[in-house]
Amino acid sequence: MTELDAPSDGLIELISFEIADQEFCIDIRSVREIRGWTQTTRMPHTPPYVLGVINLRGLVMPVLDLRSRLGLGETKTSSRHVFVVVQNGDRVIGLMVDAVQETFVVEASLLQEAPAMDCDISERLVDAIIPLEGRMLSRLVVGALLPGEPRLAA
Numbered sequence: 001m002t003e004l005d006a007p008s009d010g011l012i013e014l015i016s017f018e019i020a021d022q023e024f025c026i027d028i029r030s031v032r033e034i035r036g037w038t039q040t041t042r043m044p045h046t047p048p049y050v051l052g053v054i055n056l057r058g059l060v061m062p063v064l065d066l067r068s069r070l071g072l073g074e075t076k077t078s079s080r081h082v083f084v085v086v087q088n089g090d091r092v093i094g095l096m097v098d099a100v101q102e103t104f105v106v107e108a109s110l111l112q113e114a115p116a117m118d119c120d121i122s123e124r125l126v127d128a129i130i131p132l133e134g135r136m137l138s139r140l141v142v143g144a145l146l147p148g149e150p151r152l153a154a
Contacts, residue, residue, distance in 0.1 A: 013105050014130075016137055017084060017097040020072040023137045024097075025130070030086045030142045034100055037081040047147055051077070051096060056085065062147075063094035069145055070125060088143045095145065106130060111139065 016025040040052030040063050049068035053060050063083060067075045075081065075096060083094035111128040128139040 010108050011105050012108055012111070013103065014137075014139065015084070015103045016101040018099045018101060019067050019070065019097050022072070023101065023135060024066075024070075024126075024140050025137045026084075026086065026140050026142055028103055030088060032085045032087050032092065035083050035085060035094075037077065037079050037083065037096070048074075050147060054083075054094065056092070056094075059092060061085070061092050061094055063096055064145065064147075066095045066097055066145070086142050088146060091146060093146055104132075106132065114138070 013028040014025040015028050015031055016023050018024075035056075038054050040054055042052040043050065043062075046052075046062075049065050051063045051065050053062050055061075065075045065077075067073055075098075077096070081096050081098060082100055083096055084100065085092060085094050110130055110132065112131070114124065114126045114129055125140055125144050126138045127141045130137045130139060
C-alpha cells in the first residue's frame with residue numbers, strides 16, 4: 001500500500017499535532033502512545049534533530065525534535081511538550097511536538113499530493129496536504145523522519 005492509498009472503505013484515521021504554530025498529522029496506525037515530556041540523555045555523533053534517548057519501560061528509545069527535523073528551528077524544551085511515540089517496522093521512536101490536537105477521520109479523496117518544492121522525492125517528509133475546515137494540514141511520512149531509514153520510494 002502506498003502512502004496515498006486508503007483502506008477499502010476509503011477512510012483514513014489521523015492524529016494531528018502542532019509544531020511552530022503549524023498543524024501536521026500522521027496515520028494513527030503508526031502511533032503507539034502519547035506521553036509527557038521527559039528529560040533525554042544525549043548521544044554522541046547524532047544529527048542535530050536527535051534530542052537523545054529515554055527509557056520507555058525498558059526500551060531505550062531515541063527522541064527527535066520534530067520542529068528541528070522539519071527545518072522549523074530548534075525547540076526550547078519544556079514540560080509542556082509531549083512525545084508522540086511511533087512505530088515504523090520494528091523501530092520505535094519518540095517525536096517531540098508542541099501539542100497534540102486531535103484524532104480525526106477523513107476520506108482519502110481529500111488528500112492532495114504535496115507539491116514538489118525543489119527537493120528529491122526520496123527526501124520528502126510530507127506526502128500529502130489535507131485542506132480541512134479552513135485549515136491546511138501536512139501529512140508526514142513517519143519512515144522518512146527517522147534517521148538512517150530508507151526514504152519514500154519514487
